[in-house]
Amino acid sequence: MREQYIHRLLNMLNYYSDTFARLPLTDVEEVYATILAQLSSILRYRVCMLLLKDHNGSFILRVNEGSKVDLPASGHAGHGMLEYLWHRVDMALVIARSTLEADLLQAGQQVEMDIGESLIAVPLKAIVNYRETQIGLVIAAQPYGNHEPDIDKQIMEVITSLAMGAIASCTELAERKRVEAELTRYRDHLKELVDERTQELSQALEELRTTQHQLVESAKMASLGELVAGVAHEINTPVGVAVTATSSLHTRAQKLEELYKSGAMKRSHLEEHLKALGEGCQIVLNNLQRASNLVRSFKEVAVDQSSEQKRTFALKGYLEEILTSMQPKFKRTKYHISISCDENIILLSYPGAIAQVVTNLLMNSLIHGFENREEGRISIEAKTDLNSLTLHYHDDGNGVSSDILPKIFNPFFTSKRGSGSSGLGLHIVYNLVTQKLKGTIRCESTAGHGVLFIISMPLERVEE
Ligand SMILES: Nc1ncnc2c1ncn2[C@@H]1O[C@H](COP(=O)(O)OP(=O)(O)OP(=O)(O)O)[C@@H](O)[C@H]1O
Ligand SMILES: [Mg+2]
Secondary structure, rough: HHHHHHHHHHHHHHHHHHHHHHOOOHHHHHHHHHHHHEEEEEHHOEEEEEEEOOOOOOOEEEOOEEEEEEEEEEEEEHHHHHHHHHHHHOOOEEEEEHHHHHHHOOOOOOOOOOOEEEEEEEEEEEEEEOOEEEEEEEEEOOOOOOOOHHHHHHHHHHHHHHHHHHHHHHHHHHHHHHHHHHHHHHHHHHHHHHHHHHHHHHHHHHHHHHHHHHHHHHHHHEEEEEEEEHHHHHHHHHHHHHHHHOOOOOOHHHHHHHHHHHOOOOHHHHHHHHHHHHHHHHHHHHHHHHHHHHHHHHHHHHHHHOOOOOEEEEEHHHHOOOOHHHHHHHOOEHHHHHEEEEOOOEEEEEEHHHHHHHHHHHHHHHHHOOOOOOOEEEEEEEEEEOOOEEEEEOOOOOOOOOOOHHHHOOOOOOOOOOOOOOOHHHHHHHHHHHHHHOOEEEEOOOOOOEEEEEEEEEEEEEOO
């Protein structure tokens, strides 16, 4: 009888053992249904139950082939017993009805279900959040007269452990899907964020460009205004002097004419008037000359007016030519100029602009740097890297004090007003370097220690 029973059970187990393996493993509900279906069919004549908890902690009870009963947390017939079992069972157990009744009585509860002679309960476990957690109980009631509860218990353990494997695969799949969905959501969100930021940034950039443009424009207008005021002021003096001198010449000429017509003119008169006329003419000439020089300088301020062509030239030879052309100015002095420049430095640029820059710097060293100095040294050093040229122009003269250093590139700034300087030299240099040669220039100096001009520019001047 016992052997027969065992034999039959083994056959059935064999038959069912791979049912779980064949489940699609996408739906844990199917696994639960399979547990109940198998139990009911093997342990045919028993009540089989699956006790689960939903995520609110309420019990869900499935009886035999899947009928589902949601039990509220308390107050339901049988609830006390299920609660008791849930907490009591953490391994497969056979619990005799009498034991169950005694335990429940102690807790003021009763067995309110038809559970027969005993109960077999097996915990259903799964890994939740990396921890083994009891997610359900598989319960089978034993009818009176069944003498093989241990065999039934083992059958239930086998089915439960097969089910646990299937549940693990289901949750793993669900978890993977959840993580994938989460990732997609993050990715979409990230993309949105990046798009948003990109848009904000490009808008900010656009605004910056506009502001920069406006600033440049207003700076241009301001320096133009300054320049015009300066031009008017500078030209006003020599032209004013010339006008005054001319009008006194005119008066003298009239007097001369009157004397001549009256016949009272003496030789001494004539000599005196001719001398004064000559002096007056010289004043007029000097001042008009100065005005004309100023006008020429102003033209140079407007860099773009020069029609010089861009060309390729070797820097060293060109610098030497510039020095030769300046030789007359340095001839009878003890000022020494040295050039340090590789023969191979070739520029594609505007040589005339470079000549003008170097000439202005040399004139400044001569006039300002070496003023009241017997001796002086000037060095011009050229260096290149990848695609730019850096010129270091140095003199060891008087230098510039810190209060005037920030102003030396301003138009009409000069420390020698009244002795023929207009203060345009370095302004022209600045415009030529930054506009014509597309480079940069700055000056380092302290009073008494000479000047150093650092000029950078591209080796190949590319037109925009
Ligand atoms: N090498 C130098 N050493 C000392 N001071 C200098 C030197 N170069 C320029 N400066 C100072 O910078 C000022 C401005 O120079 P800038 O060439 O613009 O005008 P300027 O020489 O006075 O007049 P201009 O060049 O129009 O005849 C000079 O007046 C002088 O004070
Ligand atoms: Mg000058």
